[in-house]
Amino acid sequence: MAPDGRRRRRWPLWAALVVVVLVLACGLPAALLVSVLRDTDVETSATAAEPTENPTTLAAQQVAERISVQLNRQAAALLGGDRAGFLAIAEAGSARTELRRRYDSLRALRVKRWEASASGLPTETGQAGEWRLRVQFNYCFVVARCQTSPMVVDTRWRDGAEPRLLEIEKSKSSPYVIGAPSGQPGDLPWEVSELTSVVGKRTIVATTPAYRNRLPYLLARAEAAAKVADLYAVSGTPDRYRIFYAGKKEWETWYGGEQPEWGIGYAINVGGGHHEVVLGPDSLDYGPFMDQVLRHELAHAASMPDGYWEDWAWWLVEGVAEYAAVDGQPVARYLGLAETRQAVRGDWNGKLDDLIPTGDISGEEATGRYGIAYLAVRYFVDRFGEEQLLAFVKAVVHDLRPPAQIAEEVLGEPWSGLHDECVAYIRRAAG
Structure with missing residues (x-):
């Protein structure tokens, strides 16, 4: 099929630029330059119009803003000891009953900071005017100037000029x-x-x-x-x-x-x-x-x-806690010494990173493993002192660095030798 001769030919942009350069180089009048540009009918990319916001997203943002106002009012009421104000954002019924218990318990815990904010955008529930929203709370007890603890919960709301809470779930x-x-x-x-x-x-x-x-x-x-x-x-x-x-x-x-x-x-x-x-x-x-x-x-x-911390550091985590628990008492007075002796003489393979107990073992077996962890930490305290022990805990438990990697850096000796000496100490101390 032959092309329609009535259709105007559209030159590519580079061709138009060549024409302009030639016109200028030949010293032709500016009027001719305008004529040439008009005749080329160059296609240039128009400035893109700003994209319009998705109506659903815009509606969700507006709902989130209205709910945030309610959450801020509730936070102020909680900190100000205003139970009625705290409950006011909820419709009468189960949501208000749930909030009443939370208010009483939070006040009993001396809540000093309470911040609430939307975590993401709300989504429609399928019921007209109802929305689900995940809310993050950050709080402090007793001390106002503290690092807050965070939590998120799922909530359900009925929208309006002042949205009303219909349901608040427990944190999962x-x-x-x-x-x-x-x-x-x-x-x-x-x-x-x-x-x-x-x-x-x-x-x-x-x-x-x-x-x-x-x-x-x-x-x-x-x-x-x-x-x-x-x-x-x-x-x-x-x-x-x-x-x-x-x-x-x-x-x-x-x-x-x-x-x-x-x-x-x-x-x-x-x-x-x-x-x-x-x-x-x-x-x-x-x-x-x-x-x-x-x-x-x-x-x-x-x-x-x-x-989080690694499971292979269990002996160090629990050993420090057991060492603190005995509060300076001699090994001979350790209450779990009999169970520890049984564990050492039993099927323990002599590896510190293989001590973590499972939930289905007996109480005696668990006590024995905690006792081994205690004796291990006791060895390191006796060798290096409590200050270096805590530096070791920082490196292994907090910084997630394996003992074999940092023992020489923190304790001045290679881990393989320290581990063997520690195990020998445990076997002697358990008797």
Whole structure:
């Protein structure tokens, strides 16, 4: 098919530029130059119009802005002790009931900072005017000038000039939350339980109303343990040690409730440099051993990193906590020495990085492995002192550098020799 002769030929841009150059070079009149340019009808790329915003995205942004205003009002009400204002953003019903319990527990924990912000854009639920939004909260207890702990929760809202909260979920275990490199544990005590607390110089101790009468005793024991734990701080002492005493129901629900049967306490990272300590329902039955449990768990809160640490460092993490727990007592008085002896004489392969217990082993086996970790750290303290031990912890646990890589740098000797000497010490000390 022959081309339509009526259609104007469009020259490429480079051809038009050649014409211009030739016209100028020949000294032709400017009028002719204009004529040439007009006749070439050069196609040039027009300035692109600014893209229009996606209407759905724009609507979501506007909803997020309105919800953020509500969240800011709620934060101010919480910090100002205004329960009615805190509840006002929710519609009457289950959401308001949920907020009421959270308000009471947060106030009991002496909340001093509370910041809320949208985490991403809301999405429509499929119901007219309803939106889902993930919200991040950052908070501090007792001390206002602290590094905040972060958490995210999913919420559901009805939009309007002043959006109303329809549902707020409990935090879920998550591998990563901004500000919490080791992940979010989920089911925090103040999300799922009514709490009451007492505050000391270095600790805050909380529990449910059913165990309120135990708080004075727990606070005294916690304050004494905190003085010991402060000595093992690696990256600065916590502003307050946060301790929660759990009844049977709480032990099975707080932070997911997945604890081994032989556990009586644990420390869990909640971000912002904070490790919260939970004492199990049977912990008070251990009498004087209760003090050791507290020193152990608070030493974790003081010495552990804000991020994750490698499993092969378990012996060092737990060994430091056990060393703090015995508080200078001689090895012969270590309460788990019999179980440690049994473990050393049993199937232990003599490797420090192969000690981490599983949840299905017996309490005696677990105690034996903790005892081996304790003796290992005792060896390093006896050889190099506590200051160098903590430098070693910083390199291995916080900086994730294998002992074989940094032993000479920190301790002045190669790891292979130190490991063998340490194992020999453990075997002698266990008897």
